[in-house]
Amino acid sequence: MTRAKAEQFLKKFKDKKILVIGDIILDRYIFGKVSRISPEAPVPVVEVTEESYRLGGAANVANNIIALGGKAYVSGIIGKGFAGKIVKDLLEEKGIEVDYLFEDARKTTVKTRIIAGNQQIVRFDIEDTRRLQGKAKETFLSMIKNALIDFDAVIVSDYKKGVVFEELFRLLINHKKKNGNFVAVDPKIGHFRFYKHVSLITPNLAEASHGAEIEIKDEKTLIKAGFNLLKKLACDSVLITRGEEGMSLFEKKDSEVVVTHLPTVAKKVFDVTGAGDTVIATITLAHVAGADLVSAAKIANVAAGIVVGKVGTATATVEEILEILKTHPYA
Structure with a gap:
């Protein structure tokens, strides 16, 4: 794949419309500096210098699509309190459509990270992981069913916070079989039984090991795990992300x-937060823009290499990808 070829696909991103379904997370970052230890306990005292909020989970997948020039709608659950309002405001600020956002009485998931000197000191979470039930579940499924006909692809971002359940996948796969839509999943351990017959699944090493029931410790076990996932899930393709080792794509042909x-194309790794969101957003956009899966995976690999070089939940842009492709062997 030449840089010129990649640019052809990247230019088509603006015409593609992706629905992202999944667990919406608000990432809260508290930045500061440490110069002393607390006299109350043997812990560092962080002098706060900055606080910021960023989109996480399914919302970060949608944010990656927007950063790459695509059109993104997000469907998930937010609470009716202060955190939910921040999420909605951030989505609208980024240009992410909120027509399929579901407001509920439950808490919005918030992950708070305290960072000093580019190092995460501690993280604490506020969340409600109960699955949707009753009327709320029926309303959510009805909303998704009505939305599906309008999109080039669907991405499911599963963080196991209650939005992803069996009936949702039954709906998505029936739609895929009838209309040929591309359905990609960023999976979570414990939910692999839901992901049968999807177009693409993008587990990391730990998730792939769990899903395939094989301990991945070398190339031989990696390949065996990839084959097992294809067989067990009857899916079309598997992309296993391997951190500093890059990624491996398994395709049925x-x-x-x-x-x-x-x-990997990463030069420096500061923070892997949200890298999986970038991978699934980029490979899906590239594929529906006309790239074969290998070419789409190459573009996603470059995008992932860009975001891990940034602190916090981050995105990559078309311009950044093209700049890397000037010198990378893919070109």
């Missing part, structure tokens, strides 16, 4: 499985 290993 006719009666064969084709494996492609992609080395």
Whole structure:
């Protein structure tokens, strides 16, 4: 894939419309400096210098799509309190459509990270992980069903906070079978039984090991795990993200499985927060823009290499991807 070829796909991102369904998270960052230890307990005292809020979970996937020039709608649950209002304001500020946002009495998931000197000191979470039930569940499913016909692809961002359940996937897969839509999933341990017949699943090493029931410790077990996931889930493709080792794509092509290993392009790794969101957003956009999955994975690999070089939940842009492709071997 030449840089010129990649640019052809990237230019088409603006015409693509993606629905992101999943667990919406508000990422709160408290930045400060540490110069002393507390006299009350052997813990550092952080002198706060800055506080910021960023979109996380499914909202960060949508934010990545917007940063790449695509059109994103997000569907998930937020609470009716202060945190939910911040999420909604951030989504609208970024240009992410909120027509399919579901407001509920439950708490909005908030992850608070305290960072000093580019190092995370502690994280604490506020969340309600109960699955939707009763009338709320019926309303949510009805909303998704009405929305599906309008999108080039669907991404499910599963953080196991209550939005992803079996009936949702039954609806998505029935739609995929009838209309051929691309359905990509960023999975979570404990939910693999839901993901059968999807177009693409993007587990990290730990998730792939769990889903395939194989301990991945070398290339041989990695390949076995990829094959097992394809078979167990009857899905079309699997992209295993491997951190500093890059990523590996497993595709069904006719009666064969084709494996492609992609080395990492990251020069520096400051923070891996949200890197999986970037990968699934980019590979999905690139694929529906006309790239084959290998080319789409290469573009996603470059995007991931960009965001891990930034602190906190981050995104990559088309311009940044093209700049990397000037010198990277993909070009």
